[in-house]
Amino acid sequence: MIRVLIIDDEQAICMILTEMVRSAGYEAYAVNTLAKGLELARREDFDLVYLDVALPDGNGLSALAHFVNLDSNPEVVIITGASDPKGADLAIRSGAWDYIDKGQSPLDIRLSFRQALEYRNTKMNLLPAKRDRIVGSSPKLTQCIQHMAKAARSSANVLIYGETGVGKDLFAHALHENSARAGKPFVVVDCAALQDSLAVSELYGHRKGSFSGATETVPGLVLQAHGGTLFLDEIGELDLKTQKKFLRVLENRTFRALGGAHEQHSDFRLVCASNRDLVAMVADNLFREDLLFRVRAITLELPPLREHLQDLPELVEYFLVRTCRANRLPLTSLSADLMQMLGEHFWPGNVRELSQVIEALVAAGHTADELTPRHLPIDLRALFARSKAAGYENIPVPPFRLSPPGPWKAFHDKAIITAEKTYFRDLMRFCAGDFQQAKAISGLSQARLYSLLKKHGLRAKE
Ligand SMILES: Nc1ncnc2c1ncn2[C@@H]1O[C@H](COP(=O)(O)OP(=O)(O)OP(=O)(O)O)[C@@H](O)[C@H]1O
Structure with missing residues (x-):
């Protein structure tokens, strides 16, 4: 859906333009100051921005570059009540799509609107996607590449879904390379490897002396991603406490390092990946619903x-x-x-x-x-x-893990018991049940070997 932002302090102009946009079937948002316009445009994506020149809190022409350089790279139409050739020249040279006078006929204003949208459509569809290292040209994969490239041109948070090994990391990197942030940092957070106790320090950094062993001030991954993309791989593995904290960071892109006295800011674009069904995890109270809504503004599903x-x-x-x-x-x-x-x-x-x-x-x-x-x-x-x-x-489809894997301790204990059993079964088979030989190979004491064999229901020859 085409989204248009109108920034003008004249109520009548806002109404005329809003009506024009909505009657064409698109979304229109009107604000009356430069600050509100910039704030909204940084938070959400727009295809077209109508920007007044004389605004109560600044000059639209001077702020033009801020809009043109947004991640969503919108077309900007300057609207003015006092047009002059020099201003028009400057606007077009600075990247505006058009420069119109508020006194122009409604027909001319509509014509400019249509042309801006046609240009936008052509621009969005014709930009070839950089494939990075993605191989394959089937219709399914081609469609995924097109979706990825389209997502890359916005600043919205993207969630990449798919089974293990389908290329989620690869697509996340390609998305970064296709975005306006290419060339800036691409920072990967392996959420599965993030230890609960260290998550805060790894994500947000720590100040020297903030805990024993903190001999240096270290910037966290969130700050390292400033200007670029923060990629949360396996986001479903984040524990609930870390999810809560990260949600707050996502809302305003500010955070506080461990032991830090001040809030810090990081302008990152968020991409997440998961092979777990996050919707099912929400139902099981393992993933925050509000976080899921925030991270999946755009969803990219990769086929097996x-x-x-x-x-x-x-x-x-x-x-x-x-x-x-x-x-x-x-x-x-x-x-x-x-x-x-x-x-x-x-x-x-x-x-x-x-x-x-x-x-x-x-x-x-x-x-x-x-x-x-x-x-x-x-x-x-x-x-x-x-x-x-x-x-x-x-053959059972290896799906997203629909049920949680359970607590680590239970999993760990079970794995140890299975491994032990395999070991002692193999050992006794190799020794043909000879206890002394098994004792020599395993290096275990007589009592310990007895008890372990008993535990696993194995018997030795006397
Ligand atoms: N379309 C592709 N073209 C070339 N290589 C690919 C493609 N898809 C996946 N690969 C390769 O397969 C391997 C696994 O890909 P990747 O790590 O991106 O998968 P993943 O979906 O993130 O897996 P996991 O969920 O286990 O982390 C990588 O070596 C990647 O380069």
Whole structure:
């Protein structure tokens, strides 16, 4: 939807322009001071700005550059009650789309409006997207690239959704590269690795002496992203306390470092990624609804690889060339039956899994003229066979994790018990039940080995 901002202190002009915009089916917002106009335009995206010259708190022409350089890069039409050729010349040279006199006929004003919108439409659709390192030209992927490029031209917060390995990080980076902030910092926050106790210091920084061990004043990631893009990867992993604090930062882009006396400001554009279903997490009280609304002004959903298999040959070629080059090996190719096998696989790990499969293939078959199914690692061959036999529809989709993984301690304890059990089962199998040999290999004391075997229901030969 086209959005138009009107900045004029004359009520009548605001009404005429608002009426013109709304009757054309678009959104109009009118304010009567420069400060309010700038504040609104920095907060929200506009396609077109009508800017008066003589405003109560400043001169519109002098503020023109602030509007032209906004992330949304709106078209600006200067409106004046006292037009003069010098002012018109200056306005156009400074990036305004048009310069109109309030005394012009309504017909002329409408004509200028239509032309500005036509220009805007052409500009928005024709700018080619920089693909960064995104490979693939299927209709699905092309559409995602177009959405990404469109999102990049606004300043709205973007949430990138998709299963693991579909390219969320890649798209987040491409979005930054396509935005007006390209060339400025692109700061990644790995929310899954953010430890609860250190989250504040990592995000907002700390002052020297603010806690034992704080020997230096360190800027946080939020400040490092000033002028550029802050990318919150796996935002669903943020704990509720950190979510609450970050929501406040998002509202006005100000924060306070640990031990800091003053609020600091960071002008960052926010992009987030998640492979978890944040809506379900909201229902389970694991994610704040207000934060979700803020971060998903624009949503970009990336398809799993099995839904754009037309890209498989291009991706295979890309990873093959990349792997052979990195290992200084001659370029090789894939046999037709191997290609067919890859095309029939379900790809639960998506493009990341494909890149790993190609690396494994090259490692196993770099001396062969051609890579064939026999160069696939045995477990992959078995997996491919299983998924082929089961048929796509019988294999559970590796979805967003719909239920929370639960507390870390329970997960950790369970994982340890499983690993222990595997170890002692393997140990006793290797030793054919010989307790003394098992004791020697494991390095455990007699009593400890007994108790662990008992715990896991295993028995030794006396
Ligand atoms: N379309 C693509 N073209 C080229 N490489 C891709 C593409 N999609 C993904 N990749 C590669 O696959 C790997 C995984 O991508 P990425 O890390 O962006 O996925 P992700 O969706 O963020 O995964 P996760 O949710 O696990 O963090 C990376 O090496 C990335 O470069």
